[in-house]
Amino acid sequence: xxxxxxxxxLDLLQRAVNSDIYHSFRSSxxxxxxxxxxxVMIIGATFSPILAPHNTLDLASISLIDSLTPPVWMEDGDxxxxxxxxxxxxxxxxxxxxxxxxxxxxxxxxxxFAMVLGVSLGLISGYAGGFLxxxxxxxxxxxxSFPAILIALLIDGIFRGALDAxxxxxxxxxxxxxxxGLSFWVQYARTVRSSTLVEKGKEYVEAARVTGLPPFxxxxxxxxxxxxxxxxxxxxxxxxLAIITxxxxxxxxxxxxxTEPSLGTLIRIGNDFLFSGEWWITIFPGxxxxxxxxxxxxxxxxxxxxxxxxxx
Amino acid sequence: xxxxxxxxxxASVAALCVASGAQAKTFKWAFQGDAQSLDPHTLNETFTxxxxxxxxEGLVRRGPDLQIEPSLAESWELLDPNHWRFTLRKGVKFxxxxxxxxxxxVFTFDRIRMDGSDIKTKVAPDTKVxxxxxxxxxxxxxKPNPIVYYEWxxxxxxxxxxxEEHNAAxxxxxxxxxxxxxxxxxxxxxxxxxxxxxxxxxxxxxxxADWWGEAKHNVTEGIFxxxxxxxxxxxxxxxxxxxxxxxxxxxxxxxxDSNSGTVTLTGPELRTIFLGMDQSRDELLYSSVKxxxxxxxxxxxxxxxxxxxxxxxxxxxMRNLSTPSAIMVxxxxxxxxxxxxxxxxDPEASxxxxxxxxxxxxxxxxxxxxxxxxxxxxxxxxxxxxxLAKVGVKVNLLAQPKAQYxxxxxxxxxxxxxxxxxxxSFDSWNVMYNLLSCRDDxxxxxxxxxxxxxxAELDKLTDEVLVETDPAxxxxxxxxxxxxxxxxxxxxPLHQQGLAWAKKDSVDLVQRADNxxxxxFVNVK
Numbered sequence: 001x002x003x004x005x006x007x008x009x010l011d012l013l014q015r016a017v018n019s020d021i022y023h024s025f026r027s028s029x030x031x032x033x034x035x036x037x038x039x040v041m042i043i044g045a046t047f048s049p050i051l052a053p054h055n056t057l058d059l060a061s062i063s064l065i066d067s068l069t070p071p072v073w074m075e076d077g078d079x080x081x082x083x084x085x086x087x088x089x090x091x092x093x094x095x096x097x098x099x100x101x102x103x104x105x106x107x108x109x110x111x112x113f114a115m116v117l118g119v120s121l122g123l124i125s126g127y128a129g130g131f132l133x134x135x136x137x138x139x140x141x142x143x144x145s146f147p148a149i150l151i152a153l154l155i156d157g158i159f160r161g162a163l164d165a166x167x168x169x170x171x172x173x174x175x176x177x178x179x180x181g182l183s184f185w186v187q188y189a190r191t192v193r194s195s196t197l198v199e200k201g202k203e204y205v206e207a208a209r210v211t212g213l214p215p216f217x218x219x220x221x222x223x224x225x226x227x228x229x230x231x232x233x234x235x236x237x238x239x240x241l242a243i244i245t246x247x248x249x250x251x252x253x254x255x256x257x258x259t260e261p262s263l264g265t266l267i268r269i270g271n272d273f274l275f276s277g278e279w280w281i282t283i284f285p286g287x288x289x290x291x292x293x294x295x296x297x298x299x300x301x302x303x304x305x306x307x308x309x310x311x312x
Numbered sequence: 313x314x315x316x317x318x319x320x321x322x323a324s325v326a327a328l329c330v331a332s333g334a335q336a337k338t339f340k341w342a343f344q345g346d347a348q349s350l351d352p353h354t355l356n357e358t359f360t361x362x363x364x365x366x367x368x369e370g371l372v373r374r375g376p377d378l379q380i381e382p383s384l385a386e387s388w389e390l391l392d393p394n395h396w397r398f399t400l401r402k403g404v405k406f407x408x409x410x411x412x413x414x415x416x417x418v419f420t421f422d423r424i425r426m427d428g429s430d431i432k433t434k435v436a437p438d439t440k441v442x443x444x445x446x447x448x449x450x451x452x453x454x455k456p457n458p459i460v461y462y463e464w465x466x467x468x469x470x471x472x473x474x475x476e477e478h479n480a481a482x483x484x485x486x487x488x489x490x491x492x493x494x495x496x497x498x499x500x501x502x503x504x505x506x507x508x509x510x511x512x513x514x515x516x517x518x519x520x521a522d523w524w525g526e527a528k529h530n531v532t533e534g535i536f537x538x539x540x541x542x543x544x545x546x547x548x549x550x551x552x553x554x555x556x557x558x559x560x561x562x563x564x565x566x567x568x569d570s571n572s573g574t575v576t577l578t579g580p581e582l583r584t585i586f587l588g589m590d591q592s593r594d595e596l597l598y599s600s601v602k603x604x605x606x607x608x609x610x611x612x613x614x615x616x617x618x619x620x621x622x623x624x625x626x627x628x629x630m631r632n633l634s635t636p637s638a639i640m641v642x643x644x645x646x647x648x649x650x651x652x653x654x655x656x657x658d659p660e661a662s663x664x665x666x667x668x669x670x671x672x673x674x675x676x677x678x679x680x681x682x683x684x685x686x687x688x689x690x691x692x693x694x695x696x697x698x699x700l701a702k703v704g705v706k707v708n709l710l711a712q713p714k715a716q717y718x719x720x721x722x723x724x725x726x727x728x729x730x731x732x733x734x735x736x737s738f739d740s741w742n743v744m745y746n747l748l749s750c751r752d753d754x755x756x757x758x759x760x761x762x763x764x765x766x767x768a769e770l771d772k773l774t775d776e777v778l779v780e781t782d783p784a785x786x787x788x789x790x791x792x793x794x795x796x797x798x799x800x801x802x803x804x805p806l807h808q809q810g811l812a813w814a815k816k817d818s819v820d821l822v823q824r825a826d827n828x829x830x831x832x833f834v835n836v837k
């Protein structure tokens with residue numbers, strides 16, 4: 001990163017803190033609550049190996065005798081298991097914390113992947129124009145006409161066919177990141193392309209071109225820093241979407257394997273026990289997922305409004 | 313005028329619909345997986361064979377109490393100890409209109425002994441099948457076999473002309489990706505025809521109007537849907553979307569019984585669920601141990617046995633709908649089974665045995681498990697994995713749908729697996745021949761002994777039991793074989809699972825103890 005971009009970023013940060021955004025953050029209780037909830041969940045999930053009361057990934061520590069224990073406030077509850085245990089005797093609270101970690105990892109990584117891909121294609125499309133532009137944008141439009149979940153299912157299906165079951169289980173998390181990332185790149189590409197079209201005609205780009213800089217450098221060193229503004233908003237909203245998509249895929253049984261359960265996998269496992277009264281196995285992961293997605297979404301919505309000059 | 317005419321048309325169409333609705337008896341049922349194939353010789357699995365027994369028939373069949381009845385064969389007699397004569401039923405037609413005759417029987421018995429057939433073990437490789445005339449077939453064995461036809465209810469007869477015409481004279485091999493016409497189309501002699509089939513989605517059956525027997529059902533259309541999710545299957549029954557489903561997830565039996573209009577049928581099943589271990593390879597597959605096979609060491613097998621807490625599995629996973637077992641056959645099928653007791657659960661002794669065998673820190677190995685075949689199969693495997701983890705053995709579980717699972721393990725590509733077995737003849741010889749004797753791939757002996765357990769003396773007893781006619785001597789030989797197996801710890805028997813079906817009150821059907829469901833006995837009120 002060059003000095004100019006660092007300075008620019010610092011400047012941006014300072015302006016952000018001093019200005020309307022910070023003010024609007026302080027003035028909305030809901031956003032503050034959402035931020036706190038998100039922070040707690042992200043910290044709880046990230047540091048789950050240290051914070052969780054049990055290590056549910058270590059099979060030697062779980063015992064079938066403890067299975068199907070209800071939450072602690074119910075009859076037969078056990079103080080060791082705050083939210084009860086599942087059919088194999090895993091502590092639900094720890095399982096949720098570990099599960100949220102997988103969900104968040106997949107969410108963040110796939111958003112990052114989609115962003116890198118989408119921004120690169122958007123920049124190329126906007127700057128190069130002509131045939132390349134048409135080609136990329138038509139491909140984007142075709143993909144937009146399919147729901148993201150369908151694309152993710154398709155990509156996962158291809159990998160499932162190409163890899164044997166064992167390899168697929170091992171790589172499941174990365175396949176998931178690839179599948180979700182590939183189904184979300186379009187928004188970034190379209191946004192960046194339109195900003196690039198605007199920036200392309202400005203004097204500083206002209207000046208850079210006159211000095212003989214190669215297009216690659218013009219695009220990444222000069223245009224890119226000026227089109228990143230809206231990306232943060234898209235990324236935040238997409239993070240919630242990516243988490244939901246991962247949970248949906250895992251719920252359908254095509255996501256991460258049960259040996260490394262995400263929130264969606266936990267809901268799927270618990271689903272089998274809904275009729276028999278062991279509601280805590282599915283309800284708690286469900287609530288955790290809903291709260292996490294809602295909090296992230298509220299943050300995203302607020303960020304969108306706060307950064308929108310028309311609403312200021 | 314035009315309006316009036318169209319109104320009359322609508323009314324008469326509606327009347328027609330109502331009229332046919334009153335008579336149409338559609339029966340919808342669900343199982344946790346689909347039949348592997350429509351080819352009746354592809355997989356020796358209770359569900360697939362039971363499913364296809366609605367469409368295809370064997371020379372004999374089994375009634376509601378599992379007693380053997382004549383089917384495509386009207387009668388049979390023993391001419392001399394090695395020579396059986398079967399008289400075939402006359403006037404039977406396949407669904408495509410072809411006549412059923414001795415050529416089809418000879419063809420079928422050749423077909424099931426070809427490469428790729430999974431039911432090779434139902435007839436000895438050196439048995440001669442000879443056509444005498446169009447409706448008489450002789451079976452000439454090299455050794456006397458008093459129970460030669462006991463498993464022939466599951467040797468489903470195919471039409472020679474139809475199979476050859478469609479290039480399906482050889483069976484499709486479940487361990488390979490080969491498929492042929494017979495895997496997607498069915499042409500049997502049975503009481504139902506396959507109207508349409510989408511693999512893993514839906515199969516529609518229609519009654520065969522030209523069937524030779526007397527129909528004991530009133531079904532005009534049977535629709536089968538595989539529903540792998542337990543909760544979805546229960547919900548489908550509770551909401552009335554289907555009329556019958558099995559297996560019932562054990563945790564939901566109470567819920568279904570307390571719901572008005574639905575009821576569960578439970579009972580002991582003849583199936584034994586067990587763990588198998590690779591004892592033939594010199595180096596274990598999917599393991600951290602290189603250059604040797606720890607499972608060849610009896611101490612390691614005993615350590616595995618002692619690490620498993622079967623009582624907790626019974627209580628917590630099977631919710632008491634299982635009977636822990638010490639032998640590889642249901643107590644209903646062997647009179648002396650009560651003398652056998654399981655080796656007790658003792659994790660400390662298990663650890664000591666592992667240390668003694670040279671694995672004080674345990675080792676790592678892979679395990680194969682189906683996830684839609686037996687009651688709570690995947691949950692049992694997960695529990696076994698956790699229990700072995702407690703004694704230091706790290707098991708990497710690969711739980712797959714049965715289509716992929718069988719493809720893998722029947723190719724012997726496994727080191728540790730969970731399997732269930734119901735002897736097709738309801739007799740211990742079937743268990744000994746298929747699971748306990750030494751594997752001989754050339755003749756298909758012990759084809760389902762996936763871990764390659766081999767004890768020469770037990771192997772010898774298997775052949776003796778087959779030809780032994782005195783019941784007491786026969787039982788004591790079987791007993792000796794089970795003693796040897798227990799001493800060797802060749803397998804780890806887990807339990808006999810319970811049978812749990814659920815249906816609407818408005819449906820009558822027959823629950824057979826071998827867990828085969830026959831559309832032929834269904835009556836819809």
